[in-house]
Amino acid sequence: MSEEIKHYTAHWHTSPFPMMVGFGTGLFLPWAFMLQFNYEQPTAALVCLVIGAALGIAGGLGWAGETIGVIDDEGWSPSAMFMFIGTEIMTIGAILAGYWVMRLGAPVWPPADTPTIDASIPLIATIILVVSSITIGLARKREMEGDSSGFVKMVLLSIVIWGVFMVMVISDWNHLASEGFTIGVNAYATALYGLTGIHMAHIVIGLLVMLTCLPSALKGRMSFSYTRAMTMYVHFVNSLGLWVLLQVYYW
Amino acid sequence: MGVIMGHEPNGKPGWPKTVKEWLFTLDHKVIGVWYLIGSIASFAVAGLAAMLMRIELGSIGPDITGDGNVYNLWLTMHGAVMILGFQIPALLGFVANYAVPIMIGAKDMAFPRVNAMSVWLLWSGILLALANLVIPDHFNGMWTGYPPYSTSDAAGNTALYSLVVIVLGMSSVFGAVNLACTVAFMRCKGMGWFQMPMTAWCVFTANIIQLIFVPVLAASVLLLSLDRYLGFGFYNPETGGDVLLYQNLFWFYSHPAVYVILLPFMGIIFEIFSASAKNMVFSYKATVFAVLAFIPAGGDVWVHHAFVAGLPDWLRVLQSFTTLLISLPFGLLMLSLVGTLYKGAIRYSGPMIWALGAWVMLIFGGLTGIPNALSSIDYGISDSYVVMSHFHYVMAVAGTMATFGAVFYWFPKLTGRICNEFLTKLSGITFFIGMNVVMAPLYFAGIEGMPRRYMDYQQFADNPTIVNAQYWSTIGAYITFLAVLLMLVAWIHGMLKGKKSSQNPWGSQSLEWTSAALIAGQGNFPSPVEVVEDWHPYNYIDNPKPTYITVASNS
Amino acid sequence: MKIKSLSYKALGALLALPLIPTLAYAFQMEIATKNNYEGLTPQAHWNEMWSEVMWDITIIGAIYFAIALFFLFRYRRTEHNQVGKSPKLSAQAIIGWVVLPCMLFLGDDLFLFVKAFDLHNQMREVPAHAQTIKVTASMWNWNYDYGNGVDTDNELRVPVGKPVVFRMTSDDVIHSHYLNGYHVTEDVMPGRVTWEWIMPVKVGESVITCREYCGANHSRMYGKLIVMKQANYDAWMVSALADAKAESGHRIASTTVGKAIKNIAASKINKGQEG
């Protein structure tokens, strides 16, 4: 309530956090990538990565801290998230289109030099992943009941589940790579690592989003509309995981 | 109408005074100004790159550089920065952030913090792009960045290109979500969808296009970097990839992107026309639907940029036809523009001159799109100066004149002062003449076969049309340079010494002019605005006045 | 009210008149088939079509500007407090102003499209007796392979009066083979074979240039098309064949100027593969 913009006040509201997130992710992370891959300067890249990640995370936490449960939000976040997910679907769709072009244009699939790929670990990982849809739903229920510690517990549980998923997928990647099935081997490798990798990037972003709402929740401050949007994103990432599983391993 | 807020620009605080208030701002007006500064700076840099190119091309042989890589760096910077750093931020940043919320009677954007983040993402993108001028291993793969060139070492720093596009794409997506929510939820009390100004409609539609298509662009350039640096093979034919996939994904966004640019500046032309002619926008509702029609119509024509790229013939023919169909909504908008003048009371104010120039060039540029759209004609002119001339007419002349027209039009709101009318008109006319001298000869050079992206043209040395066209075009570029300088003088003069503006200098009916000329703080209106059902931003005859809901002051 | 909307309708009906002949023409036009072009070469056909399109858009532009200029002049503001008095349109009038112009625009689109489609068919159907020349592009060179052991760099010789089809691929990045005067451009890329064809009817030289950005020397990637009398061509071919024999085994590799591209292994692309 404290910050609701009055119609016409000569006072200017400020917040450093959006700028931190903007420059952190927009300027430092790109430099980290360029220094690492284009200029092969790992130390400088690491410095940029640390600065960028620190700015981004600190900015996100600060941002959440001064908005969640502090500002009376008008409940538009879910609509915004809905649109955002729409754009995500277009991004993934474009990459899938690339996959389909490769796959349908290939004479044999999977290409000849592909080892047999064991789909059971991804399957189990994805099943575990999908459980987080339930826990995050419960988190929302707790929040609506006003139970902030229950909310925190459920969100933490979802974070742990996602963590387990990440560990399983990464170990599966390692396993595949140790069999010589690395990124550039053939079109199937491109598709497999590309799609699971992009899903993984979403997992990371989702984790950060879930983390940002914890500090305020610990102080008993929650935002119904923020949580709703967050839940939508979690459900989206989970269904994306399922979709990637079906596309890559079971088609 | 009476002065509602009593905040005439009489020395009272208009803009933030402290650095902190400027940098950490959450107010859409200040953010809009940040967008404006970023885009004008981009225009200056990219325009200076164009000057260098024009000087180089003025005659055969190396004039100021003999090194193809240097020319290609200028050209890459020119194309990418003009489109991604100047046009889109000026229209979807400045106009969308500064003007639209006030026009619909909102107190701010829906998500002020997201808005601030978007503008800093934009600045990050611009800073990254400008770094290209100074870093070793600069990217020179053009704004289109086609693989396999762009995934080879010859192209330089591919990561820079991908990341600039991705960062600017993120900025655009967040901005678009924000603006869509603002327009959907924050219109003032009583304002129905069909009572929105054309600018709001056009910006809204352009943002919907952004939401749908930007992600595809981001994905396409992301795959470039994955291919080049991490060994993926999406575009590599040797491992089962396809070089044409990129072109399809890229143009799937970048064709709609031209309507992202077109629609907002069309909205500005409507705004200025209607205010100058004090006339209703002709068949307003139908016009709105024509604007919306650009979403589907723009989405299925991308192949016209790849007519000669080896795609199947049936696809070329099909999309040649769908491309032609764009003349329907486009034609309706043009009809509505001229209809807006019908029985009007036209005053030739400064911004009106800019808008007129934009409008004339819009028709020129639009019609020169038609030969390109015919696949068989395009076989002869693809990637030639004909195409180059076409898109400069729509984008660089029409788009730029409308964008700067918008700056002149909203100048009183930005600064509380009006630019000198003579300087405004003079710079507008000079710009118009200058750009025509640049682009008209090049059209004929293109018909003679002059290809794009050439730093030299010794193979055409015995073709006087091409040689003369290049010469005159360079002269035109000097005239344009002068015009831009004049315009900057007009702005600076207006800012410091301009006549104090009244609240509604152009006599518009739109809501932004019911607020003080220079809004002196956050929130835009003294209290929430309300309009009645009969109110319309373009009704000059019997418009009911907007009212202000009085709320108990609790500040 | 009634009369007004009626008058709009009547006006609209008049506007629809030009549509009838346009559409009729568009649909009745005979779609020409492959060999039915007595003497009309693709380039002449293209020139014809080009001037038609130019006339078409010039006329549209001129009509539009005539109206616009009239309005701009006629409706100047003369008194200070004057406001515009455009009539309030009835629903029918609005529909009329949408549907009828759309019909007109559509008519013109169809007209242009059908004619351009006809040209497209001619430009995209290779005559059966065309001679095949393989083109391999590389940074920054055009290599022409005549299929009998003879190949040339940046110099293409063809006999007059015989259609030639180019089967094209690239060793490195995308290039685009443009033959000035013949109005054909087609991109050339690794991993695919693209094609275009021409009908040379005049002896002489013309420029061949690259039309897709391909790096530092993109503008220097040009060659010559030399159209020769059949006899001269035959003579040239005989001597070229002899040269080729002499250098047998030493097939002149495409000269690659400047920095080579390292992560595109040119050799792996099946150079001669057709279709």
Ligand code: HEA
């Ligand atoms: C704001 C930017 C903008 C706009 C609005 C347009 C509008 C159009 N453009 Fe353009 N275009 C570009 C920017 C733009 N373009 C750019 C940047 C490129 C090059 C990119 C690159 O390669 O770098 C390009 C390239 C380009 C090509 C690719 C050429 C090639 O590379 O070979 C084609 C081909 O079809 C094309 C067609 C069109 C058409 C049909 C329209 C139509 O929308 C125009 C429709 C308008 C009218 C027709 C006039 C008004 C209508 C009437 C008065 C009604 C009556 C008219 C008729 C019935 C004909 N454009």
Ligand code: HEA
């Ligand atoms: C909105 C987009 C936009 C705009 C406004 C312009 C504006 C101009 N463009 Fe450009 N142009 C493109 C978009 C645009 N262009 C694109 C997309 C391409 C294709 C790129 C590609 O092939 O990949 C292109 C390509 C292009 C070429 C083709 C080069 C080639 O193919 O080899 C040329 C050549 O003449 C050219 C010229 C110009 C000129 C003279 C201007 C003039 O209007 C510029 C006028 C501006 C100035 C003269 C600057 C004045 C600045 C000042 C006065 C600053 C004062 C100083 C300080 C404040 C420090 N442009």
Ligand code: CUA
């Ligand atoms: Cu080869 Cu350009």
Ligand SMILES: [Cu+2]
């Ligand atoms: Cu296009």
